Amino acid sequence: MQRVRRPSPQTAAVLxxxxxxxxxxxxxxxxxxxxxxxxxSLYPILIRLSDRGLLEASWETDPPHGRPPRxxxxxxxxxxxxxxDLEPLAxxxxxxxxxxxxxx
Numbered sequence: 001m002q003r004v005r006r007p008s009p010q011t012a013a014v015l016x017x018x019x020x021x022x023x024x025x026x027x028x029x030x031x032x033x034x035x036x037x038x039x040x041s042l043y044p045i046l047i048r049l050s051d052r053g054l055l056e057a058s059w060e061t062d063p064p065h066g067r068p069p070r071x072x073x074x075x076x077x078x079x080x081x082x083x084x085d086l087e088p089l090a091x092x093x094x095x096x097x098x099x100x101x102x103x104x
Contacts, residue, residue, distance in 0.1 A: 010037055011045050012086050018055070018075045019083035025058065025072035046073055054079035 007015065013035040018026060032042045049055035056076050060069040075083065 007082075007086070010035070010041060011049070013037070014042070014045050014049070015054070015075075015079065015083040015086060018073065019080060022075040022080045022083075025074050027070055027072060029070075031073070046071075049079065054082050 014031060014037070017031055017034050028039070028042060028046060031037075031046075032039060035042075037045070046055060046057070050057050050073075054076060055073055058072050060072055063069045
């Protein structure tokens with residue numbers, strides 16, 4: 001029996017970003033910029049999603065001259081379903097100050 005866990009906030013952010021246009025191929029760097037993740041956090045998430053069948057990965061077929069090909073990513077049908085099943089983003093909770101600010 002496989003355990004079903006709720007995705008981390010970082011994984012959910014990646015799924016949501018990809019779900020904005022699930023048919024479009026996206027570069028890892030572009031996704032990282034959009035969701036605010038560095039490569040050391042982003043690429044393990046992308047690999048895990050791909051291993052679970054939620055994401056498909058492909059090499060860029062025609063990179064500009066002199067640049068090596070990059071990986072491209074997009075959601076599979078199962079990935080679209082997983083993104084749709086995510087809980088909606090909650091509004092950030094702001095603490096309310098009940099006491100006056102201490103004098104400096």
